[in-house]
Amino acid sequence: MQLSAILRPEAVKTISASTSKKRLFHDIADLAQQFYGFDATDVVDALVDRESLGPTGVGQGIALPHARLEKADKVCGLFLRLDKPIDFDSVDRQPVDLVFALLAPDAAGVEHLKALALVSRTMRDKDICAKLRANSDPATLYTILTEAHSTQKVA
Structure with missing residues (x-):
């Protein structure tokens, strides 16, 4: 699985x-509605339920x-770089400035876990995070995220 998928x-x-965090969940939901066609209220509710x-x-x-x-009919991701870190x-107990949200079908099972593992591995890379923090252009951020994984060796 590639992040670009x-x-x-x-x-x-x-x-x-x-x-x-609450405002961020609404921002994620608005983007999920805009780019993936999800109902924003459903997204906020699902994120809040999971966070509980x-x-x-x-x-x-x-x-x-x-x-x-x-x-949802497939796993969908959204990446947000926050200009001002927030409590999460x-x-x-450190504030958050890099957010990678995943929305998956109820029955995604293994696909959801694979996607979460991929995102987690990518975001654990200190070099990738440093590059993400040093750039604010969405196209550059997308390139950093998607090229980082394609060059990583899969264990």
């Missing part, structure tokens, strides 16, 4: 208006919010 170039954004199970802030300024949607209840 789950992440559209237009679903990569730099955001300056998000001031809280445990925070998806994985540390090092990174969050991987994800949820399953009844109306992360495991290391």
Whole structure:
């Protein structure tokens, strides 16, 4: 699986208006509606429900919010670079500035897990994160994300 299979170039954004996790979920939902045709309310509800199970802030300024949607037919990704880090209840208590959201079908099972593992591996790479933080152009961010994985060796 390649990141380019789950992440559209237009679903990569730099955001300056998000001031809280709740506002960020609404921003993600608006983008998911715009680029993937999901109902924004369904997306917010699904993200909030998933987050209630445990925070998806994985540390090092990174969050991987994800949820399953009844109306999804494939795994879809959205990447947001935040101009101003926000509190995300992360495991290391550090604010988040890099967010990779995944929305998957209810029955995605293994595909959802594969996508989450791929995103997690990519976002754990300190060099990739440094490049993402140093750039704000969405096209550049998309290239960094998609080329990074295509050059990584698969174990």
